[in-house]
Structure formats: C-alpha cells, structure tokens
Amino acid sequence: xxxxxxxxxxxxxxxxxxxxxxxxxxxPVYKLAEHIFAGLSAGYYVxxxxxxxxxxxxxxxxxxxxxxxxxxxxxxxxMFTRFSPRFSWVSRVSLAFVMGVTSGIFLVSQLxxxxxxxxxxxxxxxxxxxxIGAMFLAIVVVIGVISTLIYFYYSKEHxxxxxxxxxxxxxxxxVSFGAHFGYTVxxxxxxxxxxxxxxxxxxxxxxxxxx
Amino acid sequence: MSFWKTIExxxxxxxxxxxxxxxxxxxxxxxxxxxxxxxxxxxxYDAVEAxxxxxxxxxxxxxxxxxxxxxxxxxxAALHHFFRxxxxxxxxxxxxxxxPSMAETVTRRIAxxxxxxxxxxxxxxxxxxxxxxxxxxxxTSIESIFPTDNxxxxxxxxxxxxxxxxxxxxxxxxxxxxxxTADYWVSIVNAQYGVPMCCGTTAVGAPKYYSFVQAGQFxxxxxxxxxxxEYEILLSKPAxxxxxxxxxxxxxxxxxxxxxxxxxxxxxxRRNKRKVTP
Amino acid sequence: xxxxxxxxxxxxxxFLMVVSFFFREEATFIGGLSQNLLIWLTIVxxxxxxxxxxxxxxxxxxxxxxxxxxxxFKVFTLVSIxxxxxxxxxxxxxxxxxxRAEGSIYDWLFTYLDMPMMATMFAxxxxxxxxxxxxxxxxxxxxxxxxxxxxTVVMLWRVPMGEAFLNQFPGDIPTxxxxxxxxxxxxxxxxxxxxxxxxxxxxxxLRIILGIERTYMGKG
Numbered sequence: 027x028x029x030x031x032x033x034x035x036x037x038x039x040x041x042x043x044x045x046x047x048x049x050x051x052x053x054p055v056y057k058l059a060e061h062i063f064a065g066l067s068a069g070y071y072v073x074x075x076x077x078x079x080x081x082x083x084x085x086x087x088x089x090x091x092x093x094x095x096x097x098x099x100x101x102x103x104x105m106f107t108r109f110s111p112r113f114s115w116v117s118r119v120s121l122a123f124v125m126g127v128t129s130g131i132f133l134v135s136q137l138x139x140x141x142x143x144x145x146x147x148x149x150x151x152x153x154x155x156x157x158i159g160a161m162f163l164a165i166v167v168v169i170g171v172i173s174t175l176i177y178f179y180y181s182k183e184h185x186x187x188x189x190x191x192x193x194x195x196x197x198x199x200x201v202s203f204g205a206h207f208g209y210t211v212x213x214x215x216x217x218x219x220x221x222x223x224x225x226x227x228x229x230x231x232x233x234x235x236x237x
Numbered sequence: 238m239s240f241w242k243t244i245e246x247x248x249x250x251x252x253x254x255x256x257x258x259x260x261x262x263x264x265x266x267x268x269x270x271x272x273x274x275x276x277x278x279x280x281x282y283d284a285v286e287a288x289x290x291x292x293x294x295x296x297x298x299x300x301x302x303x304x305x306x307x308x309x310x311x312x313x314a315a316l317h318h319f320f321r322x323x324x325x326x327x328x329x330x331x332x333x334x335x336x337p338s339m340a341e342t343v344t345r346r347i348a349x350x351x352x353x354x355x356x357x358x359x360x361x362x363x364x365x366x367x368x369x370x371x372x373x374x375x376x377t378s379i380e381s382i383f384p385t386d387n388x389x390x391x392x393x394x395x396x397x398x399x400x401x402x403x404x405x406x407x408x409x410x411x412x413x414x415x416x417x418t419a420d421y422w423v424s425i426v427n428a429q430y431g432v433p434m435c436c437g438t439t440a441v442g443a444p445k446y447y448s449f450v451q452a453g454q455f456x457x458x459x460x461x462x463x464x465x466x467e468y469e470i471l472l473s474k475p476a477x478x479x480x481x482x483x484x485x486x487x488x489x490x491x492x493x494x495x496x497x498x499x500x501x502x503x504x505x506x507r508r509n510k511r512k513v514t515p
Numbered sequence: 516x517x518x519x520x521x522x523x524x525x526x527x528x529x530f531l532m533v534v535s536f537f538f539r540e541e542a543t544f545i546g547g548l549s550q551n552l553l554i555w556l557t558i559v560x561x562x563x564x565x566x567x568x569x570x571x572x573x574x575x576x577x578x579x580x581x582x583x584x585x586x587x588f589k590v591f592t593l594v595s596i597x598x599x600x601x602x603x604x605x606x607x608x609x610x611x612x613x614x615r616a617e618g619s620i621y622d623w624l625f626t627y628l629d630m631p632m633m634a635t636m637f638a639x640x641x642x643x644x645x646x647x648x649x650x651x652x653x654x655x656x657x658x659x660x661x662x663x664x665x666x667t668v669v670m671l672w673r674v675p676m677g678e679a680f681l682n683q684f685p686g687d688i689p690t691x692x693x694x695x696x697x698x699x700x701x702x703x704x705x706x707x708x709x710x711x712x713x714x715x716x717x718x719x720x721l722r723i724i725l726g727i728e729r730t731y732m733g734k735g
Contacts, residue, residue, distance in 0.1 A: 038631045045635040049253045049642055059632060061588040065595025066629040067334060068571045071564045072596075073603025073621050074333055077614075078364055079561035082385050083554070098555035102562030108733075109569065115517045118732045120559055122521035123528055124367075125731050127556045129720035130532025131369045131425070136720070138536075139424025140713035144706050147452035163699055170703020171710070178711055195707075200658045202704035204665025205696055206444045209461065211644055211666075212673050213307060213440030215488045216462035218260055218641035219481040220306020221634060226264040245650075252649055253642040260641075270675035275693060302630040303637035333564055335633070338625055341617070366561040367553075374553035377546065381554055388616060424713075429536075440673075447697055448706040463673050486676035488641070493667050495649040500663070503653050 027235045039229040170198045241502040259491045263483035278467040281435045281457020285318050292408035293325040298340040299332055299414035304439050310465035310478035311437035312413045320351040325397050326359040331368035331418050337387045356395040363387030368418050372425040376404050410434035423454045522726040529724035599624050
C-alpha cells in the first residue's frame with residue numbers, strides 16, 4: 027500500500043469517526059466535519075452544472091450553430107432573479123416552463139404507467155384455476171387494496187359499511203407498515219455495516235503497513 | 238426506582254454501544270449461515286440470464302453515496318452478470334450528487350476483469366437534470382439528451398452508440414435506486430416503451446416494489462443488502478453483501494431483544510402503577 | 516401579466532407534452548417540438564441545482580461577516596464550496612488537477628471526503644432507529660401489536676440467522692411470510708397507496724396545466 031493510499035484511508039477514517047462522535051456528544055470535531063461535508067456537497071453541484079449543462083448543452087452546441095438554445099439559457103439564468111425581492115417575479119417564466127413540461131409528462135405517465143397497470147393486476151381471477159392458495163391470495167389482495175383506498179378516503183365520514191371497510195384497511199395497513207419497519211431497520215443497519223466494513227478492513231488493515 | 242424503570246430510562250448511548258458492538262463482533266468472529274434465495278431475486282437472476290448474449294443493456298446508478306453499502310453490491314453484481322454474458326452496457330444516473338462518479342468508478346473497476354473496452358463494450362452517459370425529461374427524451378433519441386458521455390466525448394464518436402438510437406435497441410434495464418426514480422422508469426419507460434426491467438433497491442423502498450413485480454412491471458427485485466447477498470450467491474461471487482450478513486443478523490436479534498425487553502418493562506411498569514393506584 | 520404569461524407558458528408546454536404522447540416520432544412536428552422542450556427542460560432545470568449553492572453561500576457569508584455564533588465553522592463551509600467548485604470549472608487542459616475527470620481535485624474531494632461522509636451520516640441512523648425501537652415501540656393497542664409482531668417476524672426472516680431459527684418451527688414460515696405478508700397484505704396496501712398517490716399526482720398535474728394551481732410561482 028503506497029503512502030498516498032494510506033493517507034487517503036486515514037483521512038476517510040478521521041472524518042468517519044468525527045461524524046460518529048456525535049453519538050456520544052456534540053463536539054467541535056463533529057461540527058467541523060459536518061460543515062466541510064455541507065460545503066463539499068454544495069460545491070459538487072457547481073462543477074456538475076458547469077460541465078453537463080453550461081459547456082455540454084449550451085456553449086458547445088451554440089458554437090456549432092444551434093442558436094435556439096439561447097432561449098433555455100436565458101430562462102435558466104432568470105432563475106437567479108429569485109434572490110431579488112424586486113425582480114423575483116421574472117423567475118416565474120422559468121418555473122412555469124419546468125412545471126408545465128413536467129406536469130404534462132406526469133399526467134399521462136401516472137395514469138397510464140401506474141394506475142392502470144396496478145388496477146389491472148389487482149383484477150386477478152378469484153377462481154381456483156391456479157390453486158386454492160392463489161385464489162386466497164387474490165382475495166386478500168382485492169380486499170386489501172379496496173379497504174386501503176377506502177381508509178385513505180377522508181371526504182366522507184367512516185361510518186356504516188365505509189367504517190367497517192376502513193377498519194379492515196387499518197389492519198392491513200398495520201401489517202404492511204410492520205413489514206416496512208422491519209425492512210427499514212434492515213436498511214439502516216446495512217448502511218452502518220458498510221462503514222464498519224471500511225473501518226475494520228481498510229483502516230485497521232492499514233495499521234499493519236504503518237507499524 | 239424500580240428495575241424496569243431503570244431499564245426504560247437507560248441512557249441511549251448504552252444502546253448505541255450495544256449496536257456498535259453487535260456490528261463489530263461478527264467481523265472479528267465471522268459466522269456463516271446459509272442464505273436462502275427469495276423468489277423475487279431468483280426471478281431477477283433468471284430474467285437477466287434470459288437476456289440474449291451480446292445484447293445492449295442499461296445499468297442505471299440511481300442511488301446516492303449515502304446508500305452505497307446496500308446499492309453498490311447490486312450494481313457491481315449486475316455488471317458482473319452482464320459482462321459475463323458479453324453484453325454491451327450503457328450506464329447513466331439521474332442522481333446529481335455522485336451518481337455519474339459512482340457509475341464511472343464501478344464500471345472502470347469491473348470492466349477490466351472481463352477485458353472490456355470503454356466506448357466499445359461499455360459507456361457512461363453521466364447525468365442530466367430532470368429525470369422525467371431524460372427518461373421521456375431517451376425514448377426518441379438518446380443522443381439528443383446525452384450529446385456527450387460523462388467525460389465530454391461526443392457519443393457519436395463511441396462505437397457502441399452507433400447502433401443505439403433509443404430504447405428500441407435496449408434489451409434490458411437494470412435499475413439500482415434508493416429513491417422514487419424507479420417509479421418513473423416503470424411509469425414512463427416500461428409502460429410506454431415496453432423495455433423489460435428489474436430493480437435493485439434499498440430495504441426501505443423494497444416493500445413498495447412487490448406490487449410492481451406482481452404486476453409484471455419489474456421482472457425481479459433485489460431488496461436491500463440481503464437481496465444483494467442473494468444475487469451474489471446466485472452469481473457465485475460472494476462479496477461485501479454476503480460478508481455483511483453476519484453483522485446484519487446479530488443487530489437484528491439485538492433490536493428484537495430490545496423491543497421485547499422494552500415492552501416487558503412497559504407492561505411491568507403499568508402493572509406496578511395499577512397496584513399502587515387501584 | 517406577471518401571472519398570465521407564466522400560466523400560459525405552463526398550459527402550452529404541458530398541453531404539448533400530453534399531445535406528444537400520441538405523436539412519438541421525432542419526424543412529426545409535435546414529436547420534434549416536444550423533444551426540443553425536453554432538452555430545454557434539462558438545461559433550465561440544471562440551473563435550479565445552483566440556486567441552493569448560491570443560497571448556502573450567501574447565508575454562510577453573511578454569518579461570517581456578522582461574526583455569528585459558530586462563524587469559524589462557516590468559514591470551513593465556504594472554503595469547501597470554493598475548493599470543490601473552482602478547480603472543477605477551470606479547463607482540464609491547463610492541468611490534470613482541474614476539471615471533473617479522475618485524478619482531479621474535484622474527483623478526489625468527492626471520492627475521499629464527500630462520499631464517505633455522506634455514507635457515515637446515514638449510517639448513524641442505525642443507532643437512532645435502534646434507540647427509537649427500544650424506547651417507543653410499545654404494544655399499547657391491538658393495531659400497534661399487529662405492527663410490532665409483523666415487524667419482529669420480518670426482521671427475523673430477513674437475516675440468515677433468523678431464518679434458520681424460523682425454520683426450526685413446523686411449516687414453511689419464510690415462504691408463508693413472503694407469500695402472504697409481503698406479496699399479500701403488504702402488496703395490497705402499497706398498491707392502494709401507489710394508486711392513490713398516482714391519482715393525486717395526475718390531478719395536481721392537471722391543475723398546474725390548467726392554471727388552477729399556482730403556488731409554485733411563489734409570492735410577488
């Protein structure tokens with residue numbers, strides 16, 4: 027392992043342990059790491075936008091003759107008028123364009139790509155064509171979907187049949203959220219394992235190269 | 238103060254210490270338990286196996302560095318799988334903070350193992366803002382959305398992209414995501430262009446995507462580090478995800494024990510209160 | 516004027532994108548126009564990423580100028596922003612340290628500082644979730660008991676040690692959990708939520724296109 031690699035590992039380990047130190051108590055080392063992290067993350071966007079937008083999508087194509095791109099270039103620059111209380115209304119043009127295009131795509135894709143396929147796959151055969159187990163599962167899914175949708179329907183008071191269905195929905199939701207919580211614990215623990223793997227293997231392993 | 242009250246009011250830093258030890262100990266004393274394969278992972282593996290060799294595929298790095306421990310093993314395994322099948326791999330990312338960098342690092346680490354050449358066997362398109370526009374726009378023309386690759390090379394100069402104009406030439410999409418961009422790949426790309434796709438996602442997002450698998454919108458699903466470990470086992474390439482299962486097991490058991498202990502203490506305290514104040 | 520023009524732009528651009536769903540070929544006028552709008556969106560939207568950078572720079576600069584509490588740390592934030600940004604925008608032809616390529620200052624700072632710190636920030640969540648599970652996860656009601664029992668069983672099932680434990684009991688518990696919990700009750704609820712959220716997103720999109728929803732414009 028070269029001395030540069032060793033230095034890199036130790037820098038990573040220092041900042042990792044600095045951030046973990048917050049678990050004991052807030053301290054200046056943690057604050058230092060936190061502020062550097064915030065600054066680096068913000069600075070990352072500058073390089074990214076400069077390279078992928080300003081140079082690649084505006085400057086180079088305009089030099090090649092695509093002069094229409096000056097329109098989105100100006101709209102993008104107008105975004106910064108948001109910082110001026112007097113001229114912030116100018117940025118509405120850019121925002122409206124972004125929201126308009128995005129909404130147009132969403133309107134179709136959400137219905138065509140999510141609602142319809144999900145509804146279609148809920149309408150499974152409730153017969154015994156694929157066995158008793160599949161039939162039971164299909165019934166569970168249909169009841170679960172309908173009762174969940176009813177539970178989240180707040181425009182009418184949950185009384186009578188609606189109330190009973192919403193009650194069934196809560197039971198389904200509790201099972202799902204319980205599963206979700208179990209998975210969430212798994213996810214968070216995995217992220218910790220990743221950092222500990224680095225500290226245990228790379229950082230502690232570097233000690234043998236130093237001593 | 239009663240024993241149960243003491244247990245309930247324990248300083249949280251002792252809990253942190255126990256969790257820390259539960260993660261560290263399996264690395265010092267490794268244990269192995271068999272890892273069973275869930276049907277969703279098996280479906281994903283079978284679907285990728287069924288992709289014709291030498292096809293052009295997409296591997297999408299839609300995850301932040303914060304979830305690298307869960308998602309990176311999935312993307313690494315996916316690249317192993319596709320390169321093993323001699324597939325041409327196009328990588329991209331819809332994540333501004335680190336996505337293209339991670340795609341670059343991972344592909345350049347894995348590709349040499351299979352003698353793959355950049356520009357011929359794999360390409361990193363990088364990142365463009367607005368995943369909705371990117372996903373929709375690539376349906377017509379990939380080059381109009383990504384005129385250059387991540388390094389600034391015009392994609393017209395990359396041999397791999399000569400035969401790839403839009404999704405029609407893409408045989409499969411392997412999406413690795415830690416956020417809702419997977420929903421947009423399904424609703425825009427799979428629904429409108431019919432490209433088969435699968436998803437590797439964090440454990441936090443996995444419960445949601447079972448409905449996409451059942452609807453056939455995803456052909457398979459990897460859920461969290463366990464899912465990544467299963468995929469590594471199927472590929473016979475055990476790596477970081479498999480190694481992490483020991484620590485995962487111990488921490489889960491610890492948390493379950495703490496939940497049970499907490500509830501026992503809660504009911505004991507409640508019963509004591511009822512005895513004191515009838 | 517200040518509201519009418521943006522509303523008109525939102526309507527025209529949104530309407531065009533809906534219509535273009537039926538005219539996919541770039542050779543058609545609508546198809547070609549919509550493709551150009553998508554490209555324009557990637558450009559205009561890219562500038563929004565810089566809004567946050569400008570904001571954080573302003574806030575920290577003002578805090579340093581006014582010597583607010585903790586201003587020393589804000590100096591480090593500003594130094595970090597410029598240390599990352601300046602070398603990235605300088606031409607790589609001047610030096611391999613400039614630009615965004617592998618080996619540049621930008622790439623090094625991201626790979627060896629930013630990325631590990633981002634991973635560590637999220638890794639600390641494991642401690643918090645364990646503490647929260649211990650302190651707050653109580654079987655107070657029947658519903659919370661269902662949630663707690665399901666969570667416990669799923670946590671057991673998703674790790675090899677736990678699955679080996681569950682396999683000691685009669686019946687194939689892991690398969691039962693996968694089939695009837697994850698692909699049964701969980702799937703049903705998540706599907707209901709997906710359908711509801713998608714309908715909500717579609718209706719909100721329609722409201723934006725029709726100009727009914729204008730909150731994105733802000734005040735002024």
